[in-house]
Amino acid sequence: MKIVVALAITACMITAHAQIRMPTAVAPERNSSYWSDSQRGWHFYEDPEAELEQPPLPKAEPRKAGLRKPPEIAAFERLQKTLEETRNIAIIHPTETNVRRYMELEARVVNQASLFADVAQRVAWATPTLDPTLHGRPVNAKALQVFEQTQLESRSHSVAELAKDHVLFFFFRSDCPYCHAFAPTLTAFQARHGITIVAISVDGGGIPGFAAPRRDNGIARTLNVTQVPAVFLAQPFTGKIAPIGFGVLSESQLLERINTLSAQQPEAMPPRATTPISLHDSPH
Incomplete structure (x- = not known):
C-alpha cells in the first residue's frame, strides 16, 4: 500500500513539473511558420498572403528643349479656340448679346486675314518668282494675246x-x-x-x-x-x-x-x- 501511494505521489510531482516546464500553447498568428506553430502538424499548409503592390510612380516627362511654341502660334490657337467657343455659344443660346459677341470677333479675324492678303500681294508684286500673273496663262488681255x-x-x-x-x-x-x-x-x-x-x-x-x-x-x-x-x-x-x-x-x-x-x-x-x-x- 505504501508503494502504491509513493508511485502516485511521484506521478503527481512529474505532472506538476511538466506543467511548470511547458507553457500553455498560444494561438499562432497566420503568418507564423511551421517551426513556431508545430502543434498544427507537418501536414498543415497555408498560402502566404499576397503582398500589396505599390502603384508605380508616374515618370516625369523630360522637358524637351527648343520645342516651345512661338508666341504668334500660341496667340493664333487662343484666337481660334475663342472664336469656336463663341460661335458654339451663339448657336446653342442665340441671344442678341451672344450673337453680337461672335460677329465682332469674326470681323476681327476677317480683318486680320485681309491684312495678310494685302501684304502677300505686295510681296508678290516685288518678287517675280512669286507673282502668279507671270506664270502660266496671263490674265491681261494684251499679254494673253502674246x-x-x-x-x-x-x-x-x-x-x-x-x-x-x-x-x-x-x-x-x-x-x-x-x-x-x-x-x-x-x-x-x-x-x-x-x-x-x-x-x-x-x-x-x-x-x-x-x-x-x-x-x-x-x-x-x-x-x-x-x-x-x-x-x-x-x-x-x-x-x-x-x-x-x-x-x-x-x-x-x-x-x-x-x-x-x-x-x-x-x-x-x-x-x-x-x-x-x-x-x-x-x-x-
Whole structure:
C-alpha cells in the first residue's frame, strides 16, 4: 500500500513539473511558420498572403528643349479656340448679346486675314518668282494675246516635227453633218502644219475635202470608234495609235492635244492599238 501511494505521489510531482516546464500553447498568428506553430502538424499548409503592390510612380516627362511654341502660334490657337467657343455659344443660346459677341470677333479675324492678303500681294508684286500673273496663262488681255501667239508658234513647230513620222487618222461617215463641218478644219490643218490626214470612211462614202477616202478594213472596230468624227494620232512604222478626240475640234484644240500627247512618256500614253498600219491601201 505504501508503494502504491509513493508511485502516485511521484506521478503527481512529474505532472506538476511538466506543467511548470511547458507553457500553455498560444494561438499562432497566420503568418507564423511551421517551426513556431508545430502543434498544427507537418501536414498543415497555408498560402502566404499576397503582398500589396505599390502603384508605380508616374515618370516625369523630360522637358524637351527648343520645342516651345512661338508666341504668334500660341496667340493664333487662343484666337481660334475663342472664336469656336463663341460661335458654339451663339448657336446653342442665340441671344442678341451672344450673337453680337461672335460677329465682332469674326470681323476681327476677317480683318486680320485681309491684312495678310494685302501684304502677300505686295510681296508678290516685288518678287517675280512669286507673282502668279507671270506664270502660266496671263490674265491681261494684251499679254494673253502674246501668250496665245507664242503657244501657237511653238505647238505648230512641234507638230511639224511630229509630221515626219506621224499621221492623223480621220474617221467619218458620209451622212454625218458634224463630219462635214469638221473636214475643212482638218484640210486647213494639214496644209498649215504639214501633217498628213488619212481619211477613213466608216460607211464607204466620201465628203468634200476627202472625196476618195480609204475604206474601213476593221480598224475602226479595233480602235473602238463608236462615234464620228474621230481623230487618232498614228505612227505607221511602229503601229502605235492614240486617240486625239471625238467630235468637232478647233485647230487650237488639235494643236494642244497633239502636243500634250506627244510630250508624254511612252508608259503614260493612253491605250493604243499596235496593229501594223499600211498607208498604201488603194481607195475604193
